[in-house]
Amino acid sequence: MTPDAETGHPHAPAAATVRAVHDELDERAARLDAEHAQTDLRHRFLLPEGLVHLDGNSLGALPAAVPPVLRRVVQEEWGRDLIDSWNTAGWWDAPGRVGDAIGAVVGAGPGQVVAGDTTTLRLYQALRAAAVLRPEARVLVTDPGSFPTDLYVAHGVAAEVGWRVELADPDAMPVLLADLTARGERVAALAFSHVDYWTGRAWDLPGLVRAAHDAGALAVADLCHSAGAMPVGLDEHDVDLAVGCGYKYLNGGPGAPAYLYVARRHQPQFVNPVPGWHGHADPFAMAGEYAPADGVDRARTGTPPLLSLLALEAALTALDGVDADAVRERSLSLTAFLRECLESLVPGVDVVTPRDDERRGSQLSLRHEHAYGVVRALAERRVVGDFRAPDIVRLGVAAPYLTHADMVTAARAYAAVLADEEHLDPRHERRSTVT
Numbered sequence: 001m002t003p004d005a006e007t008g009h010p011h012a013p014a015a016a017t018v019r020a021v022h023d024e025l026d027e028r029a030a031r032l033d034a035e036h037a038q039t040d041l042r043h044r045f046l047l048p049e050g051l052v053h054l055d056g057n058s059l060g061a062l063p064a065a066v067p068p069v070l071r072r073v074v075q076e077e078w079g080r081d082l083i084d085s086w087n088t089a090g091w092w093d094a095p096g097r098v099g100d101a102i103g104a105v106v107g108a109g110p111g112q113v114v115a116g117d118t119t120t121l122r123l124y125q126a127l128r129a130a131a132v133l134r135p136e137a138r139v140l141v142t143d144p145g146s147f148p149t150d151l152y153v154a155h156g157v158a159a160e161v162g163w164r165v166e167l168a169d170p171d172a173m174p175v176l177l178a179d180l181t182a183r184g185e186r187v188a189a190l191a192f193s194h195v196d197y198w199t200g201r202a203w204d205l206p207g208l209v210r211a212a213h214d215a216g217a218l219a220v221a222d223l224c225h226s227a228g229a230m231p232v233g234l235d236e237h238d239v240d241l242a243v244g245c246g247y248k249y250l251n252g253g254p255g256a257p258a259y260l261y262v263a264r265r266h267q268p269q270f271v272n273p274v275p276g277w278h279g280h281a282d283p284f285a286m287a288g289e290y291a292p293a294d295g296v297d298r299a300r301t302g303t304p305p306l307l308s309l310l311a312l313e314a315a316l317t318a319l320d321g322v323d324a325d326a327v328r329e330r331s332l333s334l335t336a337f338l339r340e341c342l343e344s345l346v347p348g349v350d351v352v353t354p355r356d357d358e359r360r361g362s363q364l365s366l367r368h369e370h371a372y373g374v375v376r377a378l379a380e381r382r383v384v385g386d387f388r389a390p391d392i393v394r395l396g397v398a399a400p401y402l403t404h405a406d407m408v409t410a411a412r413a414y415a416a417v418l419a420d421e422e423h424l425d426p427r428h429e430r431r432s433t434v435t
């Protein structure tokens with residue numbers, strides 16, 4: 001709203017001005033969508049008509065490749081071939097095969113990623129392994145703003161192995177590491193999320209890895225909010241260990257398997273704290289004593305959830321032929337345009353996510369006192385984002401299946417919700433904790 005010249009009070013802009021703003025945004029969206037037509041992969045996904053899914057940072061959309069693969073797996077591999085499928089359909093090798101496919105997305109060469117289990121378990125394996133790789137060290141450095149599971153695991157492992165946990169915002173980690181080193185303290189690992197789940201802020205992964213290595217520590221990265229949305233470059237940047245989930249920008253489906261990256265140079269010394277028979281060097285010998293398999297296979301645990309794993313494998317084909325740089329370019333254009341639409345249409349909108357490209361992941365986080373109500377009211381208008389306590393509306397932008405036109409639709413819905421005070425409707429009071 002513009003301030004009234006005489007009273008200084010805000011007043012509504014004239015209808016013609018409002019229409020001109022909307023028309024201009026529609027025209028810009030059409031132009032930008034034409035410019036980015038090459039990376040529009042909407043046709044590879046099955047999304048309900050008219051829905052703007054801004055929650056791919058929580059649950060990615062369903063890739064069209066998944067249902068036929070799951071039908072085949074269920075009817076033929078499971079229903080007809082039964083136990084033979086462990087060999088004939090490649091079930092046994094699926095964790096490594098799917099791991100390599102994820103590796104291609106996050107810049108890891110073959111044989112360094114294994115898929116399966118949850119991010120939580122993978123974090124546990126990574127941090128316990130770090131304790132073995134850095135036996136003299138007594139400190140773990142991590143971000144207090146990390147996703148809760150990351151903090152729980154960090155404190156849990158620290159209690160088990162006798163580490164002290166030092167908390168620092170990733171921007172402050174290099175200075176903290178230098179201080180600790182100057183005081184003669186040995187740091188085992190620096191654990192951080194590549195992109196912050198709450199603010200959508202992207203941290204400087206190469207810089208953090210360098211700072212960790214300068215301090216003799218390992219870099220352990222959580223890629224949940226970057227894998228599939230932007231280049232990661234695990235090998236290129238010398239990351240030591242990394243984890244991530246399959247259900248966000250990798251579109252693997254609800255509860256999709258997670259993954260663990262163990263850089264090749266660490267694999268001979270990698271000790272699996274959850275040694276299971278699928279990670280044994282000779283699983284069918286049924287030996288009573290554990291002997292780890294070679295390579296990243298030693299990070300396997302027990303029988304993997306094959307239906308989910310094979311769904312994730314099919315889902316990853318939705319990203320075939322599009323490199324991470326192209327996805328990133330589209331994502332940056334979408335999030336910058338979404339911000340512009342919101343700033344044009346929603347007076348006083350409070351975007352928490354950094355404006356500059358280097359520090360922005362693939363989401364916009366908006367602060368609002370009634371964030372929960374806003375999210376629920378938006379959903380009624382077929383714009384699906386999510387709520388993060390206490391006051392954040394998260395709008396995730398999974399670039400492959402979203403368009404600039406969707407960004408205008410979302411901003412328009414946001415403006416309408418606030419203008420009509422739909423977010424204050426008693427139906428949208430926060431009762432449930434599951435959103």
Ligand SMILES: Cc1ncc(COP(=O)(O)O)c(C=O)c1O
Binds near residue numbers: 118222
């Ligand atoms: C950054 C981050 N780490 C970990 C997790 C959770 O991991 P899990 O797959 O074990 O539920 C999430 C879930 O959203 C997350 O955003």
